[in-house]
Amino acid sequence: MKHIVKIITLLVTISALWTGLLQMSLVPRSHIWLLPIYFIVALGCYGLLMVGIGLMRFPTCPKEALLLQQDISEAKEFLKQSGIDVGSD
Amino acid sequence: MELADRAVGFLLSMISLSIFTYYTFWVIILPFVDSDHFIHKYFLPQEYAILIPVFAGVVLLSFLCVFIGLVMLKSKKKKAQ
Numbered sequence: 001m002k003h004i005v006k007i008i009t010l011l012v013t014i015s016a017l018w019t020g021l022l023q024m025s026l027v028p029r030s031h032i033w034l035l036p037i038y039f040i041v042a043l044g045c046y047g048l049l050m051v052g053i054g055l056m057r058f059p060t061c062p063k064e065a066l067l068l069q070q071d072i073s074e075a076k077e078f079l080k081q082s083g084i085d086v087g088s089d
Numbered sequence: 090m091e092l093a094d095r096a097v098g099f100l101l102s103m104i105s106l107s108i109f110t111y112y113t114f115w116v117i118i119l120p121f122v123d124s125d126h127f128i129h130k131y132f133l134p135q136e137y138a139i140l141i142p143v144f145a146g147v148v149l150l151s152f153l154c155v156f157i158g159l160v161m162l163k164s165k166k167k168k169a170q
Binding site for chain 1: 109
């Protein structure tokens with residue numbers, strides 16, 4: 001709930017700034033009309049960048065994976081000895 | 090596998106950074122440069138700054154809709170079996 005309030009405040013601030021710029025007409029109008037699309041493009045770029053960074057430093061733990069495999073095989077052996085069918089490897 | 094993932098991630102970040110830099114130059118800085126400056130040769134006219142993102146967004150949205158529709162159809166078929 002708090003997060004959405006933050007996002008809405010940000011959007012309102014940005015739109016207020018934009019309308020202010022439109023009213024002041026310091027810069028030619030056609031360039032100010034481009035700003036919302038620029039924001040959308042920037043948001044898309046940010047999302048893509050975050051996905052790329054997440055892919056680049058994706059945490060893996062090979063040591064723990066080996067230990068887990070060992071545990072699994074141990075448990076399978078134990079269950080087989082007690083006569084429970086656990087399927088083939 | 091891990092190396093490929095890392096390469097893809099690096100590529101994605103590079104693509105996003107280059108798009109962001111190019112678009113910032115195009116939209117924010119170029120209006121303040123004289124129109125007969127040589128740098129204008131490297132950028133398309135200003136209309137394309139709207140057309141290309143809108144077109145890309147429409148294409149992305151339609152792809153998403155088609156994908157969701159296909160997934161729904163597949164899951165319905167599986168349920169019927």
